[in-house]
Amino acid sequence: MERINAVMKALENNNMNAYFVENREEAKNLTEKLLEGCDTVSHGGSVTLAECGINELLNNGNYTYLDRSKAKTPEEMKKIYVETFDADAYISGTNALTEDGKLYNVDGNCNRIAAIEFGPKKVIVLAGVNKIVKDLDEAALRVKKIAAPLNTKRLNLDTYCNKFGECVSVKSGGKMTDGCNSPSRICCSYSICAQQRIKGRINVIIINENLGY
Numbered sequence: 146m147e148r149i150n151a152v153m154k155a156l157e158n159n160n161m162n163a164y165f166v167e168n169r170e171e172a173k174n175l176t177e178k179l180l181e182g183c184d185t186v187s188h189g190g191s192v193t194l195a196e197c198g199i200n201e202l203l204n205n206g207n208y209t210y211l212d213r214s215k216a217k218t219p220e221e222m223k224k225i226y227v228e229t230f231d232a233d234a235y236i237s238g239t240n241a242l243t244e245d246g247k248l249y250n251v252d253g254n255c256n257r258i259a260a261i262e263f264g265p266k267k268v269i270v271l272a273g274v275n276k277i278v279k280d281l282d283e284a285a286l287r288v289k290k291i292a293a294p295l296n297t298k299r300l301n302l303d304t305y306c307n308k309f310g311e312c313v314s315v316k317s318g319g320k321m322t323d324g325c326n327s328p329s330r331i332c333c334s335y336s337i338c339a340q341q342r343i344k345g346r347i348n349v350i351i352i353n354e355n356l357g358y
């Protein structure tokens with residue numbers, strides 16, 4: 146708990162609101178509370194959100210839900226991504242959360258990191274305790290050794306990490322942005338949210354469970 150308290154304090158120092166809940170049910174309830182007064186809502190692709198029942202919450206609540214799973218064409222998908230920038234709230238997982246209160250995320254499509262960084266009036270990030278890492282070096286390694294291999298497996302993408310269980314850059318001690326040349330690469334853009342200019346825009350819920358990748 147000492148470590149979690151320190152992370153929460155660091156997040157608050159970085160102008161992000163920090164919350165701690167015991168389990169996914171409490172995380173869903175707190176998300177619903179944080180969404181009070183929000184009309185248009187969207188979210189990024191995330192195993193953590195699925196595990197917390199966020200899709201059901203948005204489908205059953207009184208929201209204008211920008212749901213990308215309803216898009217029938219790439220054009221409709223793009224429209225939803227662009228409309229998301231004007232949403233009242235955006236809900237996301239995170240690839241890692243550092244002890245000094247930074248969010249670290251890596252995207253292929255980049256709609257998720259773009260919306261976390263700019264646009265929606267409120268951002269709600271759900272993070273299992275397994276996402277807490279010491280620093281940005283450990284965050285980068287976490288993506289290369291855990292998040293990307295599991296996500297490329299889940300999405301059945303033709304990448305080195307899907308076949309061999311870790312990023313091609315790990316053995317050679319590659320830098321944060323080093324990786325494969327696959328057209329299916331999911332590590333294309335790298336986002337670090339440090340001290341925020343808009344206090345309280347980003348709300349981080351730390352959940353006392355291992356969730357997502």
Ligand code: SF4
Nearest residue numbers: 293306312324325332
């Ligand atoms: S750069 Fe390629 S091999 Fe490395 S983690 Fe990302 S998708 Fe996997």
